[in-house]
Amino acid sequence: MTEQPDWDCRRAGEELDAFVRGDLPLAEAGRMQSHLDRCGHCAEVARYEQAFRDRLRAIDTDTCCPEALLQRIRDLLASPPRES
Amino acid sequence: MFSHPTSFDDEVLPHLDLLYRVGLRLTGDPAAAEDLVQETVLKALRAWSSFRPGSNARAWLVTILRNQFINTWRKQKRAPTGIDPESIPDQPDRNNPDPEGRFFAELVDETVTEALDALPDDFREVVILSDLEGLPYAEVAEALAIPVGTVKSRLFRGRRILQGTLRRYAEETGVIRPREEQR
Numbered sequence: 335m336t337e338q339p340d341w342d343c344r345r346a347g348e349e350l351d352a353f354v355r356g357d358l359p360l361a362e363a364g365r366m367q368s369h370l371d372r373c374g375h376c377a378e379v380a381r382y383e384q385a386f387r388d389r390l391r392a393i394d395t396d397t398c399c400p401e402a403l404l405q406r407i408r409d410l411l412a413s414p415p416r417e418s
Numbered sequence: 419m420f421s422h423p424t425s426f427d428d429e430v431l432p433h434l435d436l437l438y439r440v441g442l443r444l445t446g447d448p449a450a451a452e453d454l455v456q457e458t459v460l461k462a463l464r465a466w467s468s469f470r471p472g473s474n475a476r477a478w479l480v481t482i483l484r485n486q487f488i489n490t491w492r493k494q495k496r497a498p499t500g501i502d503p504e505s506i507p508d509q510p511d512r513n514n515p516d517p518e519g520r521f522f523a524e525l526v527d528e529t530v531t532e533a534l535d536a537l538p539d540d541f542r543e544v545v546i547l548s549d550l551e552g553l554p555y556a557e558v559a560e561a562l563a564i565p566v567g568t569v570k571s572r573l574f575r576g577r578r579i580l581q582g583t584l585r586r587y588a589e590e591t592g593v594i595r596p597r598e599e600q601r
Contacts, residue, residue, distance in 0.1 A: 351573065357554060357555070378517045381519065385520065386522050386584075387549060388522070389522035389525065390530070390550050393443075393530060394439045394527075394550065397438070398438070399435050399455065403455060407459050410456070410463075411427060415460070
């Protein structure tokens with residue numbers, strides 16, 4: 335197995351958002367993690383971005399389509415309006 | 419007659435919650451969001467024959483909802499926000515008194531959504547789809563008909579503006595205290 339060169343701060347910064355989203359492929363996530371283990375500054379930025387992302391993800395998590403709207407849509411699908 | 423291997427109900431109904439939440443965030447008004455979702459379903463129904471089976475129904479529906487929003491809602495309501503995207507710093511502020519962002523968790527939903535509402539539309543819709551709803555870059559790009567690189571750069575800038583707004587708010591309201599001036 336070939337040794338991959340370590341990521342520098344610039345490279346880590348470019349992929350930070352994808353890492354925080356959990357969208358980085360496993361190998362790259364591993365390289366990001368080893369950079370974060372070595373670099374206190376990037377680790378701090380990563381925690382800041384993670385806290386921000388977690389807060390945004392928490393908005394509207396319990397918000398569902400209201401029952402009245404669901405019923406209107408069911409009615410609509412049961413007898414679709416004619417093309418105008 | 420050509421028949422779809424999947425039904426309209428199967429493809430569309432599972433996404434109604436997401437459509438409603440996105441509609442709610444875009445319009446800021448539950449009644450408007452309901453109308454928007456209903457119109458989206460109606461448009462999708464009319465366009466169903468053009469939907470390619472196996473393609474991404476969620477992105478397709480978001481595209482319809484967003485177009486409907488632009489055509490009917492946005493023009494009547496939103497004024498320019500006065501934020502100059504060019505003025506956004508590329509790097510987070512190193513003097514941040516709460517560098518790990520603990521204050522974010524202390525803010526109530528209304529504060530966060532108010533800050534979100536103040537974002538310029540191009541940034542706002544990307545943040546809503548990508549950060550609030552967790553859609554992958556590629557799907558946001560497809561829904562908004564923009565390249566993935568544009569999604570990433572708008573997301574980056576939108577997040578910076580939002581972070582700045584929330585941090586200022588947190589400092590003003592004492593959720594975090596500004597770091598004392600260095601002597």
